[in-house]
Amino acid sequence: MAHRVLRFISDFFVYETAKSVVVKSWSVGIINRVVQLLIILYFICWVFMHEKGHQLRDTGIESAVMTKVKGLGKLNNRVMDVADYVVPSQGGSSFSIITNMVITANQTQGYCPETDNNYNCTNDDHCVKKLGSNLGNGIVTGKCLNNSDGTAGRCEIEGWCPAENDKVLGNPMNEVENFTIFIKNSIRFPLFDVTRGNFPSNIDKTYIKNCYYDPVNDPFCPIFKVGDILRHINQSLDNINDKGGEIGININWKCNLDYNVTDCNPTYFFTRLDAAFENSAASQGYNFRFAKYYQSADGTEHRTLHKAIAIRIEIIVSGNAGKFNSVPFLINLVAAFTSVGLATVFCDIILLNFHKGADEYKAKKFEEVSGVVSESANNRLYEGSQMSIKALEKKSNDSGTFSIGRQDPSNQ
Template structure:
């Protein structure tokens, strides 16, 4: 018993088994095999390693964006001249990655709390019974008092009076000068996995350069100062069209970096996308055109609280940071190589299918590839008093001798294959 255990352990630790291989000389199968292997090799090298960078690990950045608008606007509405600076036309003023630049507006000055007639179309009436006191209209400006104003044929409301009339949007936009405003973007990114930090103020972008540069996709692609008119143009919009009713534009700061090369080559690229505000939009998008909102400035006139209400039409700017950094890593490299080696087995599977099921001599190839055993062979070996392995060795030698004899016969399978090979 002890010797059997020792023998089993010895066989397990000190022996190696390798699968049996059959060399098949067949041009068609050989060509199919090499073509498949060549295709797999092209996939591994071309797609996995070159295109997908399968030898690198990747990381996305933690990002921070700071923005600053500069420029002065001028309007003259009914003889009332006004100059607009950054504090007036940028919302919110904190320099966030998403903000609105006002390009058009409707102003209602001197509003105070009281009662006044509603606008036409909001709460029409012919008698007081048409105005339900204490109720509200969803699109109205205040609470109905239950009184119908005959001169206007609208219900009286308790609201900030006079109520805003936004039916007529100024055309052309009042702040066409916004086209010359400039936007400064400061962006920093950190790739935690690789412990790399970069800023869009890369090498060569210093204070003297910033003071005189203006972004241009061809001449100054790294300049972080953008003219608002150029942003609108690069996004595919017309400035006057989008300035009238507003819209939204996305500025994408793209950090796609290969950290296997010098870090100075890790630089941002700026892309511009029109999100909405295109007059060519149809279907459901036409139900709500442009971008607008309201804000009010409150003040006291004597002891009376009043406000100035503005309906702002503007261009919403969304600064979006898109990042992907890659660097060589042995783990994904070995994984890609291992998966590629595994895919090479596809050639073997396909060629076996062709050999065993499609070629005319498939039965011959099956006999060469597979070794069959049965109980009769085991009984024969036992009756002769031989070990099973010895019996199979003798049987294999006999079959080899038989195959040699058949190879000399031109009518046999082996002979015909050899004859074909010699002809080729």
């Protein structure tokens, strides 16, 4: 056991130093240079394909969005303008365009039958089970209001009466397809103190009044037709009019600031944000309710309830900017040149295991030397080294290296 421990210690405390062996072999030499060349070419391609990896990046984009919708439509025999169908009206990055509505007029606080089919009843017992429930249009009182013809009645509710019947929809506002959305987006990359807008400053009012966004012909026009947006996401107005939906207008800024800042421009793409729920049995589309309140002459409070089916527009701004940075470039450059040494490892594997001169190469590459050398042995080593150097001078032009393989014709 002690012998093994001593052997382990002696094997552990050793020093290894590199020894150069020049192998004059056409096949191995060609493989070595080809592998090195491939590594260099790979690095060059990697630099061009991953140019961003050598840039100082700014992903903290600051953004402001202002919107304006224009267009006239007709809903339930009423002409609708922007004040009627855009909610909210502040012109921010998120708004809704109403396409259809269920209107319940002249509601007052009181008692009335529920309109939801889940509150059918034939006697009070059915309604008592739902006493206090407020999942419908009001709070259930526990009383059943039977119909005069003997058919099933409805549970009585306390709330705004008459109760809303949201199953009765009017004809949708088909003019929505021709409505336009004006988008004004300004962004800033704080790291580089660069500010840009989504359309050139030299655009005049005449151009704005006549252009519509087109990714090929008018990529910088800030006016978008609703119908064009729907076509970009492979949707028709019929698909979204009845139940509503949510659409994303994505403004993406990717800027290489090594070039002129005027080349920093946005690209637009469009998505159906509620596509994941398109076939949902529980909830489809998008709708919301709002009310308009007023008082009658006798002081009674009234309201008109609107259930709005709408297209919700979300404007999403993202992006980043970059400039060349020497630090990651130098790191990658050093890594590439270090990787060139992999060619040596690959060629060593071939020489040590598959080459016909493997044994000779092993003998030259690996040599063990004891750390304790006597004076006489030292003299012999000195003399031997002088003889070796002379021999090497005859066998190789590479100073301080062993040479095996092809012989130099000048030495013959």
